[in-house]
Amino acid sequence: xxxxxxxxxxxxxxxxxxxxxxxKNLPAVxxxxxxxxxxxxxMDVDFATDARTDTLSVNGRTDDRMxxxxxxxxxxxxxGRRPAxxxxxxxxxxxxxxLASSASAFAALVVAAxxxxxxxxxxxxxxxxxxxxxxxxxxxxxxxxxxxEAGEDAVALRQLAMPAxxxxxxxxxxxxxxxxxxxxxxxxxxxxxxxxxxxxxxDDQPDDLAAARSAVAARDFDALAAVAEHNCLKMHxxxxxxxxxxxxxxxxxxxxxxxxxxxxxxxxxVFFTIDAxxxxxxVCVRDDADAVAExxxxxxxxxxxxxxxxxxxARLTPTECVR
Ligand code: PMV
Numbered sequence: 246x247x248x249x250x251x252x253x254x255x256x257x258x259x260x261x262x263x264x265x266x267x268x269k270n271l272p273a274v275x276x277x278x279x280x281x282x283x284x285x286x287x288m289d290v291d292f293a294t295d296a297r298t299d300t301l302s303v304n305g306r307t308d309d310r311m312x313x314x315x316x317x318x319x320x321x322x323x324x325g326r327r328p329a330x331x332x333x334x335x336x337x338x339x340x341x342x343x344l345a346s347s348a349s350a351f352a353a354l355v356v357a358a359x360x361x362x363x364x365x366x367x368x369x370x371x372x373x374x375x376x377x378x379x380x381x382x383x384x385x386x387x388x389x390x391x392x393x394e395a396g397e398d399a400v401a402l403r404q405l406a407m408p409a410x411x412x413x414x415x416x417x418x419x420x421x422x423x424x425x426x427x428x429x430x431x432x433x434x435x436x437x438x439x440x441x442x443x444x445x446x447x448d449d450q451p452d453d454l455a456a457a458r459s460a461v462a463a464r465d466f467d468a469l470a471a472v473a474e475h476n477c478l479k480m481h482x483x484x485x486x487x488x489x490x491x492x493x494x495x496x497x498x499x500x501x502x503x504x505x506x507x508x509x510x511x512x513x514x515v516f517f518t519i520d521a522x523x524x525x526x527x528v529c530v531r532d533d534a535d536a537v538a539e540x541x542x543x544x545x546x547x548x549x550x551x552x553x554x555x556x557x558x559a560r561l562t563p564t565e566c567v568r
Pocket of ligand 1: 256
């Protein structure tokens with residue numbers, strides 16, 4: 246009745262923005278991501294608790310903010326009546342700051358809960374369950390380069406390449422501390438309802454996915470850089486043209502983007518991507534990672550730097566001292 250699992254966040258290079266079914270939390274577009282190695286969330290789920298209702302602790306402290314979403318996710322994993330659960334989460338990176346903490350959290354949660362309840366579902370089923378809590382979480386069940394296909398009734402996932410096939414690195418520049426003002430779920434629904442560019446976004450996504458898929462297959466860094474930056478800027482332009490507008494960036498975000506562009510012009514193999522927050526993720530080849538990290542760390546206003554290679558999908562881990 247008790248299990249633990251660990252998952253890493255993933256960073257989308259072709260983004261998920263918009264839902265086709267709000268009830269089932271189905272994405273309106275496909276997406277393509279890389280799973281990280283060195284940022285992680287561990288979830289411990291214990292159904293043998295005396296408590297009458299679910300409890301949640303985050304990094305050792307009781308924290309009810311995500312409890313309702315966690316409980317709904319556990320309901321879906323159980324698929325019927327279930328005992329109350331004591332859930333303990335630990336992460337080595339900031340939560341709800343645009344670093345995909347919900348992806349690693351829900352990926353780890355479904356793996357741990359499924360094992361604790363003895364269900365033994367396969368990876369795709371677990372990914373679909375994770376995706377119904379947080380769309381991007383479905384991708385964190387898989388290693389390396391992952392494509393998510395948006396079907397009418399369910400998502401499908403494909404592993405395009407393993408971390409060792411193309412060992413890119415990611416340098417995250419923290420441009421602000423604290424939680425984001427608008428959740429990604431609320432923001433993407435606002436874009437769908439009010440941005441004049443939303444329809445075009447949906448129509449063009451298959452082309453971006455095809456370009457990124459071929460770039461991964463050919464290990465063509467320049468082609469991947471071009472489509473990833475284009476897709477990221479397109480997603481943010483949907484946010485800016487929503488009513489009321491959503492602008493997650495700050496001046497540090499822009500300085501980091503300029504630094505990355507400048508490094509690329511000088512021959513470094515690096516590109517940026519940015520999710521629902523101000524943080525900038527620089528994706529680069531291994532040989533350039535030290536220089537990229539050094540330059541971003543020295544950029545005005547950058548609070549911290551995190552580095553990661555590409556890593557594995559969510560998996561069970563020993564139930565040790567997570568609490
Ligand atoms: O999984 P959610 O609901 O937090 O949405 C994630 C949206 C982006 O991170 C901005 C894009 C993506 O594909 O991960």
